[in-house]
Amino acid sequence: MIHYHKLGSVPIKQHVTHYEDGKLLMEQCMTRAGFESTYSILYYRVPPTDETAVEPMSLPGYAPIEATTQQLPYRRHLRTQDLKADGDFLTARRVLLFNDDVRVGICKTTKPAKSFFANWDGDECWFAYDQGGLLESVYGLLPFRKHDYVLIPKGTPYRIHPDGGAGTFLFFESNSHIDLPKQFRNESGQITMYAPYSHRDFRIPTELLRFNRGTHGEPPYPLVVKRGQELSVHLFKHFPWEIVGWDGYVHPVAFNIHDYQARTGTVHLPPTTHITFAGRGFIICSFVPRKVDYFDRDGVKAIPCPYGHASVDCDEILYYVDGNFTSRKGIESQSISLHPMGVPHGPHPGTYQKSVGTDRTSELAVMCDTFKSLRLTSVADGVEVKDYHYTWVKRENEAMETSK
Numbered sequence: 001m002i003h004y005h006k007l008g009s010v011p012i013k014q015h016v017t018h019y020e021d022g023k024l025l026m027e028q029c030m031t032r033a034g035f036e037s038t039y040s041i042l043y044y045r046v047p048p049t050d051e052t053a054v055e056p057m058s059l060p061g062y063a064p065i066e067a068t069t070q071q072l073p074y075r076r077h078l079r080t081q082d083l084k085a086d087g088d089f090l091t092a093r094r095v096l097l098f099n100d101d102v103r104v105g106i107c108k109t110t111k112p113a114k115s116f117f118a119n120w121d122g123d124e125c126w127f128a129y130d131q132g133g134l135l136e137s138v139y140g141l142l143p144f145r146k147h148d149y150v151l152i153p154k155g156t157p158y159r160i161h162p163d164g165g166a167g168t169f170l171f172f173e174s175n176s177h178i179d180l181p182k183q184f185r186n187e188s189g190q191i192t193m194y195a196p197y198s199h200r201d202f203r204i205p206t207e208l209l210r211f212n213r214g215t216h217g218e219p220p221y222p223l224v225v226k227r228g229q230e231l232s233v234h235l236f237k238h239f240p241w242e243i244v245g246w247d248g249y250v251h252p253v254a255f256n257i258h259d260y261q262a263r264t265g266t267v268h269l270p271p272t273t274h275i276t277f278a279g280r281g282f283i284i285c286s287f288v289p290r291k292v293d294y295f296d297r298d299g300v301k302a303i304p305c306p307y308g309h310a311s312v313d314c315d316e317i318l319y320y321v322d323g324n325f326t327s328r329k330g331i332e333s334q335s336i337s338l339h340p341m342g343v344p345h346g347p348h349p350g351t352y353q354k355s356v357g358t359d360r361t362s363e364l365a366v367m368c369d370t371f372k373s374l375r376l377t378s379v380a381d382g383v384e385v386k387d388y389h390y391t392w393v394k395r396e397n398e399a400m401e402t403s404k
């Protein structure tokens with residue numbers, strides 16, 4: 001998804017014979033946008049087509065999604081820290097917000113990964129909130145670290161193993177591809193020197209997946225698939241995800257948010273300055289510890305706190321990870337705020353004035369802007385702080401504080 005890579009054994013040319021121990025291997029092309037865009041070619045020991053059964057299934061809180069009936073456009077605060085951990089990387093997923101382009105949720109695991117999963121609706125982006133682990137996929141093994149983003153291409157059979165089995169993740173499930181914003185690549189596809197990262201910052205699988213009866217079990221081997229927002233389970237007679245090699249541009253990557261090279265201006269820059277990834281109808285931005293805005297002339301200073309705004313064409317989500325969230329009251333680590341399009345918002349009373357003269361922020365957060373309205377699920381309704389919309393109302397003591 002970021003650059004070309006080759007792992008394991010591939011023949012000298014595409015679409016020619018490739019043998020292992022006298023047996024012809026099966027070439028499988030993973031192509032995007034028909035045959036017009038990026039692709040990878042994988043060489044299978046066992047054809048990934050020997051399914052013995054396909055059955056429907058469901059997972060409460062994940063698929064099918066249950067939307068709440070209460071969808072008024074006001075500022076929301078979801079305390080995801082109150083969500084209970086239960087299940088593995090698949091069964092513990094809880095969707096909180098969704099539209100036609102993206103589903104946003106939290107996954108808190110308690111168990112080792114069991115079934116493989118493939119999202120046939122679009123790419124996924126996971127953010128590891130509290131620890132690292134291992135992404136096991138048909139493209140091989142990709143270790144990830146705390147605060148990594150992990151991008152998983154559409155259609156990839158994979159499992160996520162948090163270290164020790166327990167971990168908390170923010171996830172984005174797109175109905176498209178998730179990639180670097182176009183402006184960060186040159187005409188040859190290389191990441192430009194204006195980008196907030198370089199090719200060196202993206203890690204890829206370095207070791208092929210090897211079948212292990214102890215961790216992969218006995219046949220049939222299940223693959224849970226999401227297609228059209230519905231789930232099905234596909235049973236395979238032989239373990240299908242052990243390959244001898246692959247090459248191409250389509251593969252998972254890991255990127256640590258602390259490798260994001262944040263920008264600072266003389267005056268405050270719009271939040272989308274911190275864009276990191278883009279999907280169809282949404283973007284993902286990274287807020288990392290950094291110096292803040294420094295205009296200072298004749299007693300007139302920059303206000304480093306975000307200015308009040310009402311983005312009339314974007315819903316805005318913030319997932320707070322670490323540091324001091326100076327512009328928000330009541331917000332804690334793992335909180336999600338949703339500020340819908342058109343609804344004015346910005347710093348809470350008192351925090352605007354306090355920011356003048358500060359030179360650093362320690363905030364660590366992931367933002368997502370969507371260009372279609374998000375809907376809340378019943379899971380989100382269960383952890384919502386119901387009076388958050390009204391916490392901008394200035395109280396008497398805050399009025400005094402602001403006048404200092």
Ligand SMILES: [Fe+2]
Nearest residue numbers: 309316339345
């Ligand atoms: Fe905003």
